[in-house]
Amino acid sequence: MIETGNNNMLEAHALECIRDDRTLFSGLAFRLERGQALILEGRNGSGKTSLLRILCGIRLADAGTVTWDGTDIGKLGPDYHVHTAYVGHRDGIKLDLTPLENLAMARALGKPNDTTLEAALEKVDLYGFEDVLTRNLSAGQQRRLALARLLVTDTVLWILDEPFTSLDVHGIQVIEELLDQHTSSGGMLAVTSHHAVNLASTTIQRINLSDLAA
């Protein structure tokens, strides 16, 4: 599932994020290596989602830089995106397509891996729903489909914004196992969650954004 090769590194240097004249955080720095997980904590509105979007490269930081193996991610562009997968607050799936069609599109946008689309659906317990319109799935099932996007491309860094939203206890367990597998086989994880994330075999860094508020 994960490309092999050199040890990648994601670094943030003196990141600052300003929203509506309010400084959400400043002077944020961290370093994330393979096999590690970064868990962002903080109150609502403390800038967790903004930080994740900065790490993705969708949003620009108001100050500071994010680098991948030492190069600014803005300069890398698609060469950075090929290593990352993002599941945001919005699922990023089309309700009028079937789960299979959604996954086929997600796979084509990145670097495909060996997992078949059916196998990816099976891993998130959606096997049997592959030809139902996504609109007719429950909110939790839609969320699991969004997370199944992670499994069909070959990426190192998973950036997840509240991955456990609308999942039931069993669903949370399934996804936690996937996250654990990802990091223990050399992947990186940057995640925000209100739910305590149990990753047994992973080095975890925690950053509480509420502490960094100016």
Add this chain to the structure above:
Amino acid sequence: MTSDSLPRAFTLLLKRDLTLAVRHRAEILNPLLFFVLVTSLFPLGIGADPKLLQAVGPGIIWVAALLAALLSLEGIFRSDFEDGTLEQFLLSSHPVSVLVIAKVLAHWLITGLPLLVISPLLGVLLGLPGDAIIILLITLALGTPVLSLIGAVGVALTVGLRKGGMILSLLVLPLYVPLLIFAANAVDTAAAGLPVTAHLSLISALLVLSLSLSPLATAAALRISLS
């Protein structure tokens, strides 16, 4: 990355948008219905004098085509923005401008091509001579892709706004004006039996210009809208 992955993403995206359009038939039918209704209301409003209709016909058809395109523009990116798939395009390992071309091509196939197919009928309705109808078809074939391409830039800039519709019209309509002038005038000139190669060359130039610049501008505008 394998070398055939970009063409694959392109065709899959095109197929995806066409599938979605088929599952939402109103998206195809609305602009077409608007185009036919507006054009066919004019003879009722201004009288059925063949000379008058022949004189204003090209202008009417082109203005109606332009407004029909404007009506359907938001569809290029709006729903993708709302469900988060647009973010995924920006985060893909392919050049965004190429994905934009696939989306614009899908939009043209869904909204522009039907107008093209039905326009000879409307030409007959307005009493245009045969030569003029052929030129009308050619101008629409060259011009409707320009409408989609320029429109995409406008939509990309306004997709993050809650009520972008009005600003979109204000942004895009002035850019449509040169096309409208040359295209309607070409059909007029053809109806008068004069050569129109100069008009067609100019419209082709507009097409080439927008085809080469608009995808880049659209990709940049999407980045701004989503940041």
